[in-house]
Amino acid sequence: MKDVRKILLPLPSTLNGEAALAQGCNFARRFGAHLAVLHVRSDGRDIAPLAGEGLSGAMVEDLMRSADHESSRHAHDVHVLFERFVASQPDIEVVSPNTLPPMDRPSISFHILRGAENEIVPAHARLSDFTLVPHPDAGTEFSASETLHAVLFDSGRPVVMAPRMAPGGFIKQVCIGWNGTAESAAALRGALPWASTADAVRILHCEDYQRRGPAAQDVVTYLAIHGIKADIVEFPPIERDVGKGLLAACNEFGADLLAMGAYSHSRLRQLILGGVTRHVLEAAELTVLMSR
Known part of the structure; x- marks a missing residue:
């Protein structure tokens, strides 16, 4: 499968990182692709404009040193996780992030850059076939969630959210x-x-969530043109929640992957009122591909 050659995996921290690395390596094996693991270190100097008035220069310096120390600790922990994980994957070739990866076998690289994560990651995502992100665990890992949304809104490429638990094998039910x-x-x-x-x-x-556009039967025809056979199931909302109904239908099918559009309504509206995208991001236990 030549459609996937490069996968970006930003690791803001170690939270759910091992499961994301396992899924990324599965994808690299499946497609014979390169998995580019990226950690972005925040720059302590960026805190200075946010420190506000009333703080002395010495206090600002202390804040900057503290932020830089925390950033260094995160980078070290992520690097240790990466090194430990790749040591258990002898079939995945480790290459330098600045070299051309092999074209005939799966490979992986690790790169640390310094700057603003919400700018650097989407920029790298634009030249990746898709971006794999660790499960953000809503309310726990703010950085991972912001990375997911930055890529979703500012890369023009799909985002794949890894499950919390390491997958057992390749994706078979879509x-x-x-x-x-x-x-x-x-x-x-x-x-x-x-x-x-x-x-x-x-x-x-x-039907409660259908918008103006092609019907589900048209999708079956489109996939058939690509040589893909698919069936159709109409699912009901659960407790008036389309997101719950969607995940329940995936569970009934035994799905390994759910592909869906993200934020047909605005993100602000979904944050305030709830919505299908928000529910899936918070509750999904399977791999989820989202696009805008």
């Missing part, structure tokens, strides 16, 4: 959430590398 929007169409295109080699593919739709 669900595609469909509501007729441009966002769901982008997710459909992003899911083709997995759908083309899956054991089974299912289109999930809910």
Whole structure:
């Protein structure tokens, strides 16, 4: 499968990092691709404009040193995690981040850059086939969640959220959430590398969430043109929650991957009122591909 050659994996911290590394290596094996692991260290000097008035120069210097020390600790912990993990993956070739990876076998690299994570990661994501992010664990790891959203809104590429637990093998059962929007169409295109080699593919739709656009049956025809057979299931909301119904339908199918459009409504509206994207990000236990 030549559609996937480079996968970006930003690791803001060690939280859920091992599961993300395991999933990334599975993807590298599946596609014969390169997994580029990236950690962005924050710069302690960036805190100076945020320190506010009323602080002495010495106090600002102390804050900057403290922030730099914390950043160094995070970078060290992530690097240790990476080194320990790749030592258990002898079939994945470790290469320098600045060299051309091998084209005929899976490989991995590790790179630390310094700067603003919400700028550096999306920029690197634009030249990756997709970005894999650790599960953000809503309310626990603010940085990981912001990384996910920065890539989603500012890279033009799909985002794949790894599950909290390391996967047992390759993805075999693929669900595609469909509501007729441009966002769901982008997710459909992003899911083709997995759908083309899956054991089974299912289109999930809910009349309560359908928007103006192609119907689910049109998606089946589109996939058939790509040589992919899929069936359709209409699922009901659970407790008036479409997101709950969608995840329940994935669970019933035994899905390894859910592909869906993200934020058909605005992110602010979903943060205030809730929404399908927000529920899936917070509650999903399977691998999720999202596109905008």
